[in-house]
Amino acid sequence: MPEFPDDSVxxxxxxxxxxxxxxxxxxxxxxxxxxxxYETYGTLNAxxxxxxxxxxALSGHHHAAGYHDDERKPGWWDAHIGPGKSIDTNRxxxxxxNNLGGCHGSTGPASINPETGRLWGPEFPMVTVGxxxxxxxxxxxxxxxxxxAAVVGGSLGGMQVLQWTLTYxxxxxxAVVIAATPKLSAQNIAFNEVARQAIRSDPDYHGGWYxxxxxxxxxxxxxxxxxxxxxxxxxxxxxxxFGRDLRTNDLNFGYDVEFQVESYLRYQxxxxxxxxxxxxxxxxxxxxxxxxxxxxxxxxxxxxxxxxVCPFLVVSFTSxxxxxxxxxxxxxxxxxHAGKPVSYVNIDSPHGHDAFLLxxxxxxxVFAAFMSRAAxxxxxxxxxx
Amino acid sequence: MRTDLELIHRWIxxxxxxxxxxxxxxxxxxxxxxxxxxxxYGLEIDPEGIxxxxxxxxxxxxxNLDAGLANFEDDSYDLVVMTQALQALRRPDRMLDEMLRxxxxxxxxxxxFAYWRHRVHLGIRGYMPVSKSLPHAWYDTPNIHxxxxxxxxxxxxxxxxSITDRAVGIRDHEGHWTSRxxxxxxxxxxxxxxxxxPMRSAP
Numbered sequence: 001m002p003e004f005p006d007d008s009v010x011x012x013x014x015x016x017x018x019x020x021x022x023x024x025x026x027x028x029x030x031x032x033x034x035x036x037x038y039e040t041y042g043t044l045n046a047x048x049x050x051x052x053x054x055x056x057a058l059s060g061h062h063h064a065a066g067y068h069d070d071e072r073k074p075g076w077w078d079a080h081i082g083p084g085k086s087i088d089t090n091r092x093x094x095x096x097x098n099n100l101g102g103c104h105g106s107t108g109p110a111s112i113n114p115e116t117g118r119l120w121g122p123e124f125p126m127v128t129v130g131x132x133x134x135x136x137x138x139x140x141x142x143x144x145x146x147x148x149a150a151v152v153g154g155s156l157g158g159m160q161v162l163q164w165t166l167t168y169x170x171x172x173x174x175a176v177v178i179a180a181t182p183k184l185s186a187q188n189i190a191f192n193e194v195a196r197q198a199i200r201s202d203p204d205y206h207g208g209w210y211x212x213x214x215x216x217x218x219x220x221x222x223x224x225x226x227x228x229x230x231x232x233x234x235x236x237x238x239x240x241x242f243g244r245d246l247r248t249n250d251l252n253f254g255y256d257v258e259f260q261v262e263s264y265l266r267y268q269x270x271x272x273x274x275x276x277x278x279x280x281x282x283x284x285x286x287x288x289x290x291x292x293x294x295x296x297x298x299x300x301x302x303x304x305x306x307x308x309v310c311p312f313l314v315v316s317f318t319s320x321x322x323x324x325x326x327x328x329x330x331x332x333x334x335x336x337h338a339g340k341p342v343s344y345v346n347i348d349s350p351h352g353h354d355a356f357l358l359x360x361x362x363x364x365x366v367f368a369a370f371m372s373r374a375a376x377x378x379x380x381x382x383x384x385x
Numbered sequence: 386m387r388t389d390l391e392l393i394h395r396w397i398x399x400x401x402x403x404x405x406x407x408x409x410x411x412x413x414x415x416x417x418x419x420x421x422x423x424x425x426y427g428l429e430i431d432p433e434g435i436x437x438x439x440x441x442x443x444x445x446x447x448x449n450l451d452a453g454l455a456n457f458e459d460d461s462y463d464l465v466v467m468t469q470a471l472q473a474l475r476r477p478d479r480m481l482d483e484m485l486r487x488x489x490x491x492x493x494x495x496x497x498f499a500y501w502r503h504r505v506h507l508g509i510r511g512y513m514p515v516s517k518s519l520p521h522a523w524y525d526t527p528n529i530h531x532x533x534x535x536x537x538x539x540x541x542x543x544x545x546x547s548i549t550d551r552a553v554g555i556r557d558h559e560g561h562w563t564s565r566x567x568x569x570x571x572x573x574x575x576x577x578x579x580x581x582x583p584m585r586s587a588p
Contacts, residue, residue: 313439332446333456336426339402343439344446362432369440377442 004067007082008074009041009089012066016105017142023100023135026290029125032114036139037105038062038097041081042089044143049173050380051145052087052371053136054096055153055160058228058284059276061104064096065089077154079359086367091380092149100135101127101283109279110211122208122279129156129291133163137171150174150374154356155323156284159291162331165308166293174374175308176367178315179356181327182301182334183292188322191231192285195224199278208279221278222269229268234319234352294334301334311341313370315363317355318348343370386412388554389468389494389574396492396550396578397423401463404487406450406480407470409434411443418443425462451475454483462488469574471495471537472528478540481579485546489581497553497568497575499533504570518573534569541579550578 004010016037023031039062044051054064054077065081067074080086081094098106101124109124116123140148151164151172158180164172184192199205202220206213230238242261257263294301312335316328325346332344347363349355355363386394390413397403399421405414408427411434417423427445429435438445448456450467451474465484471477472495484491496518497503503514513523521528532540534553541548553565553572568575 311442311444329456336446336456337458337461339424341444342426342446343435343444344448345435345439346447362436365432365436366439369436373440373442 007084008078009066009082012039012041012063012068012075014039014062014068014105017139019135019138019142021138023131023138025125025131026128027126031100031107031125034100034107034135035105035111036097036100036107036135037102038095038139039064039066039075040096040143041065041094042092044093044145045380048144048146049149049378050091050093050375051140051143051148052092052094053140053148053151053164054081054087054094055132055136055151055157056096056099057153057155057157058288059225059272059281060157061102062096062098062106063104065094076357079357080364080367086364086371087150087152088368088371088375091375092371095139095143095145097136097139099127099132101280101287103277103280108277109208109283110277119209119211120279121211124279124283126286126290127283128287129159129163130167132160132287133167136160136164137168140171147171147173149378149380150176150371152176152178153180154178155180155353156288156291159288162293163291165310165312166304169307169309172310173378174310174370175312176315176370177312177328177331179317179320179323179328179353180331181323182294182331184289185327189289191227192289194227195285196282198223198227199282202278205278208282210278216273217278218273221273221276221281222266224281225272225276226265226269229265231322232353234321234350236319236350237352237354240350301330302337305334305338305340308335308338308340311374312343313366314342314344315356315366316344316346317351317353317363318346319350320353320355322353386416387468389576390416392552392554392576393466393468393492393494394420397421397464397466399423401425402461404428404454404457404462404465404484406465406467406484407473408438408443408445409468411438411441411445413466413468414438414443415441450480453479454487457487459486460489463490464488465491466493467491468494469496472530472532474530477530477532478544481540481544481546485579485581490549490578492576492578493537494554494574494576495532495537496528497534497572498531499535499569500573501570502573516573534572534575537575537577541577547580547582548577549580552576 063075064077065075098104101108109120113120151161153161158177161177165175199220202217204215205217245260294304297304314332316325335342345366403425405427428448465488506514553568554574
């Protein structure tokens, strides 16, 4: 048995919940049955009021904290989930799932379509943030959770949190929306479209049926990830990490990797494209593009927020240019106009959009303060020993 | 609670919807929510203050007052409070306009530069005053627009505002009779309750 740090949730095993009740999606299609893969950390208390739902971002998944058997690296949000951390697993029962359409166990394009016996592939229905929230609520039903102590997420995960406060206001006691936006800008959609075109124009894409051809559009997905990755980092972070450093001492006047930043981006792209499903990536970018809760209210976000009742914590990061502080301010101001309880914090960080994943003293202090206040209001034990 | 906060706590009506500019650690808003079901938001830029607010369950928005209150609508609050921040603003006069745009009444407190101890510092000893209400040295003070009880009254008069109430506080204890008689001399902290319309009677 390997040794885990004291503030880690330790070894975790994913579970899968199967659902037979059909789920009607925003696109009009119905999923007759589906699986959701998830992990839990901590213990659900007798009152069942200490559950926290983690919503993942574009390329995230259910493995948010702790370690899997075969890994040395912990889950993607291990910095913030664990005993004594911002989301303190001594007090909270944490549920983290892989969203519908994902490629880490939940039903998605790489699953079998029961109606055709063939992989879903490109025929997997477009899923929206709203659809995810409905499926997450069903998972909560399955786990016996009537109301979450908090729903928490960064980036696309933050959009799911926002949707929760509107769709199921009675089922969420607190909302934490980090590095998110109430809707994508034209520039955000433009970057997503470049990513989609990179994938779809790869000769190995085969109209999305690549698995049946025994291949995958890895070059396209790699390009998509490289472009995406640039938007996750700030110019300063990239500059201080790589500058104009060369891999060798001299210029070689060719198109192989010369600058360190090229090497880094290629490595990130290669690693990602060998582990992630291209059809899932396409779906996730569309879910991002479509999210706009104000649209049904003539673009009036404050009006769209009317159903929300719980306290919000909205967090942005100064150097995030993907979803910059101004977008979090837009959400905060709409919440203020709607008279909702909200606190807004703009964390000084050089790490760009990626900052929401990383530890930072002020970020952690604010996050922990909000979560402890939430625990106190719910009457959760100070610490279970 | 600080003397000026105690007085403000008394002045604010039950169930009011308020903004607290430079709300610090949220002491006032938390007490008002608890004792008088007051709702609203605090604005603050100090990281420790913000975290303390969040820990207390006080709604706090990280926002620099010098950037104005453009994100708050006209007449959207019953009252705007600003304690001990006026003197640190780039344009206190404009902030006063902004406060009385979002609410028709505001409460402002600031250190009275004409307080007798300050006068002794400057007038007799010849040094910039340093006191409990002005704890900084001249070179590192955030206070760039120090004023007196009389100065503020003049500003309100020039703007055609009505002063519905005014008081002075002494840091450590309730105001002495002398401070009621000669507030500009014996008041350490000036506390004004200002309304938009002149000659408007207090509620």
